[in-house]
Amino acid sequence: MTDATDRPAGGREGRAGGREEPRDAAEAHGDAYPPSRSMLNAPVDPDWQKASADRLREVWKTPTGWRYWSAVNNSEVGTWYSLTAFFFMLCAGVLALLMRVQLAVPGNTFISADTFNQFFTMHGSAMMFLFAVPMFEALSILLLPALLGARDMPFPRLSAYGFWCFLIGGIFVLGSVLFGVGPTSGWFMYPPLATKSEGMGADIWLLGLSFIEVASIAAAVELIVGVLKCRPPGMRINLMPLYAWYVLVVGGMILFAFPPLIAGDFLFELERSFDWPFFDPERGGDPLLWQHLFWIFGHPEVYIIFLPSIAIAAMVVPTAAQRPIFGYSWIVLSAVGTGFLSFGLWAHHMFTTGLPALSLGFFSAASEAVVIPTGVQIFAFLATLIVGRATWSVPMLYIAGSLAIFTAGGLTGVMLALAPMDWQVHDTYFIVAHLHYTIFGGMVFPVMAGVYYFYPFFTKKMMSPILGRWAFWLSFVGFNITFLPMHFTGLMGMPRRVYTYPGGIGWDWPNLISTAGAFVVAAGFLVFAWDLVRPKGRQPHPPRNPWNAGTLEWTHDIPDPGWGVRSIPYVESRYPLWDQPKLVDRMDAGRYYLGDAEEGKRETLVTTVLDAVPVQCLRVGGPTWITHLAALFTGGAFIFPTFHIYPPAIVCGVLAVACVIWWLWTGTARPPEKTEKEIGLGLKVPIYVSGPAAPGWWGMWITMLADATAFASLIFGFFYYWTSSADFPPEGAAHVVSTWIWPGAAGLAASWGLTRLARRANRAGGVRAARIALAAAAVLTVAGTAAMLWSAQAAGLDPTSHVYPATVWAILVWTAVHLAAGCVMQLYCLAGSLFGKLTPEYDADLWNVSLYWNFMGATVLVAAAVVDLLPRMV
């Protein structure tokens, strides 16, 4: 109970028990940091206060008129993102209703079998890829900067680009149903059904969703860097809001979960478009590889949507209980633990595929183990509510409902994790009931709680408590009427995904009840949607902190001036609004950091990862159209191939790359007009940093981690074929030419070395040497890549003949595409050096590119070893 009784007093006394002041901070900033009480108490000059507020307002003003759509600020992009995801969710919900109408009575002819197939495929795909995952990203983009007292995300234009990609891809994928050409093979697209399916449905699914996955990874990079580098000064890692912990874990999970699916999509589309037989058993392929790659993504994905939603509960519960969360460390344990364990569950979707019994046991055991951390956080919430004074606000009602439903879904999950139980009910309505219980309880209700809870922060208006209660009870009761009977329909043997069924075998009544319940849920959602969008112009603004919460998002000004926070506070508590009484006044007065915008540029503060010591004043991008163009061309590059039209796709791809280069060149890592600036409270920080202190370096690191995971998935494919088939590689198969691939790899390794050398030389002032090294590296990259590709061509490897040459080619093509990007980066740095963007003092680009090349070096060596050495060994 110590956290209830001995909260920090606020101010400097709180630090008295500390073992040491951060020496490093003192060293860099002298006496200016951390700020002393007298510095914080010093009055603010009223003239400056007004002038600086005007400058800040001007800089962060949202564009008006049609230029509104060029905004990149997190509050605009986050709003569009969440409303779009909500709209897609309603569309997917309508598909579900239509399916329930078809299933209401036996032998119904309301919709055809093919339409039904399109509907269930699209319902699942849209709910997962167009609603659940993007909704997490959207809410995080909206919330995270506010929770961290930051002005914006570190890469606002990346968020905007991600959103426009999502919008284009989502409309394309969902729109296919309107033209009757939607995918029909179910949301997990099992081959050979999906690879052999006629029409373009499967291509739409694959390419459209790959496009959206790119947006998800972009969001993950943004959110991880946001949590690690954009916290307010003083917010050490033990003081982060729990929401930030969850976002960090989920961002990490996205990096390891989505890439296997991207690798799978890559193989799948090579098979669909070019007949490379990855999943075709007649030519050595294996359809089960897709199931592995899909579920290595698919199971963590369930937790990817569950954790951030339960994170909302971690924000709502302490507010409802009016006390700090009980067991902060335990919740961190549960978030991190669930993140890890959820990767050991994937094959529990494959219990009926004939894996060895022992393997089934491993996945069964891990599935049971994940219950432990999941349960821990629920008990932590309950403990918080018990020791606090819980009030029954509308958000709390939704959280309570979600815990009840999620627990029921979790219990059927414990049953299903046992293989013999799963064998009985696999692919029946029991599974449908289980997954809807977990997802409604684990994602939909917490998100609705979050919308009610954060609505005053998003819009500076309140939603109606009366409508909120109506929406809750309609959807809660309707949900149980719909899905509870499905447990029984499933146990009676009704398979999922059938478009109709015969009467008189006991399935009639449960189906009719489920259909009736579905309409009650729909009524609940209509009430919710109306409450969400109904005009609230005449309603007065609510108080600034209507729930009396303790975290920083409730310091926002009403009405919203667009600047996020007036000044970025110095934080000394997990619940600064409860523990630091003068915090809001000082923020409003501009007493803290970055209370001004003298140069008329958008700026936010970058701090260190562990102790949040200020290290940089980061200039972030303002409104722009380049993100729209980049998204449009990226869309073209993905969408044209669906129609098997390749030349425009290539043109679009090139233009997309050109847009991105222009965007980076004009908007990122520009040498500043001065080296450092005073950001308030006597603290001076640099405007430009490079290497591990810079957000861009972290962004590159995290992106490449995801990329390396995708590459590892391809390599896993190679090993998988080796274990699963008796003739991989087949007897007498041609292998790549060693005398080509190894010189190629050596040239690329030299290119890697030269890139690193260029960074060192440039920093030491050897600009000329760095330019020569970069130019030579680019030439070596081209030559080395050509040699690697030629090693397979010269050996006459035909990718359509057998899965072995196809796998070799897939690994080489993947490597070559990345090397092409690496070559562009080397030339980008060379151009930067020639045109004065990159100097010995300002070398962030070169740091990031040499980091990329560290990954490339490893990729090339692994690729060469796997395609050349391994086949000769086995």
Place this chain on the structure above:
Amino acid sequence: MARQEERVEAKTFSEEQSSLWMIALGPTIWAVHFIVCYSATAVVCAKLQGLAADGWLLQGLIAGATAVALAGIAWVGWRSWRQWDFLDDGDHVHHQAVSEHRHEFLGHASFLLACLSFVGVLYVALPAVFVRGCL
């Protein structure tokens, strides 16, 4: 000046590097153990059917991997228990803005994760007790 900021980042990092690793180490050992058990089963059952017939080869491999993993996690748990230093001041909340609380919080979190990973490894090893061979 910018160079100095870059050094700040590097220094705090090196100060807490060991405890940062420690947070992920327990669960990582669990993950490696899981992959080893899964791959060993896949390879033995697919490629070494003859040897797998009596089942002792696999059982032995899994027992060995489990022993190593449990020892590793126990070491992580012991290190992080010392870092948490609970018996010294009884603090389990770590809510103050001081280096000591950050340090002990990281220890506490990795201790809890080590406990979870320990149980997780035991769970994953259990099937080998009940199932023999490559049915």
